[in-house]
Amino acid sequence: MTASAASTWKVGALAEACGLTVRTLHHWDTIGLLSPSRRTPGGHREYTEDDLVRLYQVLALRSLGLGLETIAVCLDSGVDPARLVRDHLSGVEAALAALTSLRDRLRRLDTELAAGRAPTTTALLDALRTTGATAPDRAHALRDRLDADGLRLLEDRAAAxxxxxxxxxxxxxxxxxxxxxxxxxxxxxxxxxxxxxxxxxxxxxxxxxxxxxxxxxxxxxxxxxxxxxxxxxxxxxxxxxxxxxxxxxxxxxxxxxx
CATH class of the missing domain: 1.10.490 (Globin-like)
Known part of the structure; x- marks a missing residue:
């Protein structure tokens, strides 16, 4: 991307450099997601380097599958896209660790049951904790108000x-x-x-x-x-x-x- 002497970009040049359409940039301007900050003496609007930083953030969040309104809320709330990615990665890794722990406990229980041995109380409690007997506050709040079918519906929709x-x-x-x-x-x-x-x-x-x-x-x-x-x-x-x-x-x- 080639900047002008004042490091500003007209909408056509920016669209071409970023692989977007002028129509897309105009739409984002209309909804307040990304608006050019500078006006030329002739009244034409141009994008500044700060606008390009926001454009990068918009594209980064859109690549995660977020809608435009959600992206606007994230950026206007001062949320760092890099932190969002790290948070999501952390959540995925925590979920994988929890599933691995559950798999290991269930394997041990299966081995004991197959051998005709009653599992210890500690082993049963560990398995129950891993399957969600100790849940985050939101899950507790919802569990107080929904039956198993309702909770399953929420889980399925969130997964979708x-x-x-x-x-x-x-x-x-x-x-x-x-x-x-x-x-x-x-x-x-x-x-x-x-x-x-x-x-x-x-x-x-x-x-x-x-x-x-x-x-x-x-x-x-x-x-x-x-x-x-x-x-x-x-x-x-x-x-x-x-x-x-x-x-x-x-x-x-x-x-x-x-």
Missing amino acids: VGPAAHYLLEVEWPELYRRADRLRTAGVPPTDPRVRRLVARMDELGALFTGGDTTTSTAVRSAWRDAPQAMSGEPPAATESWADLAGYLDLARQGAPS
């Missing part, structure tokens, strides 16, 4: 979403709640278009992970209302008002006045 599931759950969904709560505390009515858009995206994510199943969706929404710390991973102080936020969001869904 793929690598993006981690970021949708860990980054975007909590950020949507934070944004909605900031609007609520600022006195913005729930019928405001900004609130309605946040709610629409929350419900879109809910449908993505529940397949539109009403019972499961209601349970997930209840978990966010009653156990926001567990669902978001946020400290208690950051979520203490989120229980009140639930009613605000319900009004936004209904389009009712505050």
